[in-house]
Amino acid sequence: MPLLVMKFGGTSVANIDRIRRAAKRVGVEVAKGYDVIVIVSAMAGRTNELVGWVEEISPFYDAREYDAVVASGENVTAGLMALILQEMDVPARSWQGWQVPVRTTSTHSAARIEEIPTDNITAKFTEGMRVAVIAGFQGLSPEGRITTLGRGGSDTTAVAFAAAFGAERCDIYTDVDGVYTTDPRVCDKARKLDRIAFEEMLELASLGAKVLQTRSVELAMRYNVTLRVLSSFGELSDTAGTLVCSEEEIMESNVVNGIAFSRDEAKMTLISVADRPGIAAAIFGPLSEAGVNVDMIIQNISEEGRTDMTFSCPTTQVTRAQKALEEAKSRGEINFRELVADTAVAKISAVGIGMRSQSGVAAKMFRTLSDEGINIKVIATSEIKISVLIDRKYMELAVQALHDAFGLDQAT
């Protein structure tokens, strides 16, 4: 029988009534003739409660015990979902991560899935079971301990099961009805996309459009799993939501498909750094060790053997970055005159696979911002993305202007 994977996030299973509603959607697919693998998150709020208890005990907790505690939330939902499906006369049973087992690395709290054996579940489908309910977000380490995949990890569980079982599609039910050209709270002309390419979704996800865990999109791209993001609260429909798929499945596309932004960026500048071979490594090595997520990097033209080095990182990591750099300076590894942190910036990005084949996108973006009197502080580009740092106070204006300029309110 054809197989679907359906994943329900925390708000979609927040209480018994909502689990019932989710189960009804599963029942509809079963009635169509699909075998279904359902991946569930913990009931909304549960994981936060469990994490709160662990953090109340100690900020320096044993990640193995943390994982054992927080994984329990998904186990509860899996059992309840199986019970509701049975009550609807749909043959179903639950599996916890260790029962499958979802084999992962030993990197607790951020484990990666290495293998999902399919024999056991496939055998149950053959015996007449129609729905396998899997506790998401968790797995089993080679040492036999419970692991978790990091926040949002149930998305990754879903894609991994879809890949392992060769599912026709992986539907991600969430509290938004799809992927938008930009955040509708910032730009009221934002439009839901019918389709988006994996690469674009990856850029949007990593830029803060928190619809899907980045890793799940990477995995879907690698195994070519067609993802659908849709709301558990909307009407039942085959065309609901947004399809995240390979470029080939998208007939025609805008040059730019989304305007992403991030409010919590900081611009850090090291002024008058001694310019010598290896200086970049000497600067960014200590930052990496301190766990600072450096995003954009710009090195200005040097004069008289000295240069200015600018990079961006999340505002929450500014103190950590300052500490790491001052320490490297005091160890004599680097030399700079001053470290300037500008925490009043925002990052705006235009994303689209069409950029690959069409030139002039950067020029259009810069002109649009210039026409609005917005000064660009830093520019970084990739094959399908152009990002700029600007004053944070212009963020909404910039998003709206770019959304208009690239015609994102109109479908192709």
Place this chain on the structure above:
Amino acid sequence: MPLLVMKFGGTSVANIDRIRRAAKRVGVEVAKGYDVIVIVSAMAGRTNELVGWVEEISPFYDAREYDAVVASGENVTAGLMALILQEMDVPARSWQGWQVPVRTTSTHSAARIEEIPTDNITAKFTEGMRVAVIAGFQGLSPEGRITTLGRGGSDTTAVAFAAAFGAERCDIYTDVDGVYTTDPRVCDKARKLDRIAFEEMLELASLGAKVLQTRSVELAMRYNVTLRVLSSFGELSDTAGTLVCSEEEIMESNVVNGIAFSRDEAKMTLISVADRPGIAAAIFGPLSEAGVNVDMIIQNISEEGRTDMTFSCPTTQVTRAQKALEEAKSRGEINFRELVADTAVAKISAVGIGMRSQSGVAAKMFRTLSDEGINIKVIATSEIKISVLIDRKYMELAVQALHDAFGLDQAT
């Protein structure tokens, strides 16, 4: 190193502060040189919440899914306890039932422990771990599904671990400070016992003194595990609580060691039953099949081939018993004129291993009740127990009078 098992019930681990307090007690034993196996229940209220969800879904739930859901409460506490011990610099880790694995039968929601392999945990003790924290109440079926042992099952987990690992003692921390001669709420002269024999504890437990799960006492008796029942809220002391141990370890004992009572008993009488061989089986077979827990049984002297048959059962099962008997009658399996249910009775029992060697206990009990003008409706005796049914309105008076008569307010 000598080994202790310490079990903490739901109220003893109701929140992080209480788990901390429990962990401190564990730390004291570790400091004395013990390796410790800690068995934890779910945080107070959690199991009820989980059971509530399952029952909200369906009264006829799949017990395998029920077990998967409710076992999660203990998993949370086990991880949190391990984290707190680590924070106290006590080397500790948690095990869920399936990780040990605690091998049980497949009787979901009422599984029995069949085997506890010790290698894995013993190896960790050898490597320097000082505390193994075990999620109580749960195990693994031969089919690889999660099982639970029934309410109060963590007591049984504790005793089973104490037996498997040859622990010096099994301390059951609860919200009462020991076993009393009777319920202090009914008789203010009730006295805490320093020691009580397994057999006596079994009678008291099954009679409704809900300090320990009956099965855990049976198991302790079979493997001669010394149990100590004590409060997690009292002072730390080696002589706290009540020791439940073999008869041989009790030097001197009162003839009667406890007065137990049960409020929710009903007396059922089948009037004018056709008296023939096999009639008892014909009556009690259908009751057993209907799940009625028959306690006392009395058959009156028969006259002209007919007899009266009286039995007692919990008041909550009266309707079920009536239905089963009327159906057996309509099927022609039994014949009686009338079925009379008296739901206004209470059961009072005097329990003591001293009865075995001393006569006159029954006579003293009957005389005491007679002196108070209390009519005895049914009598049943065993080697170490005498039980009577009386009008419920005299229950407290009877308990107090018997407590006095047998001198239970004074230690031997």
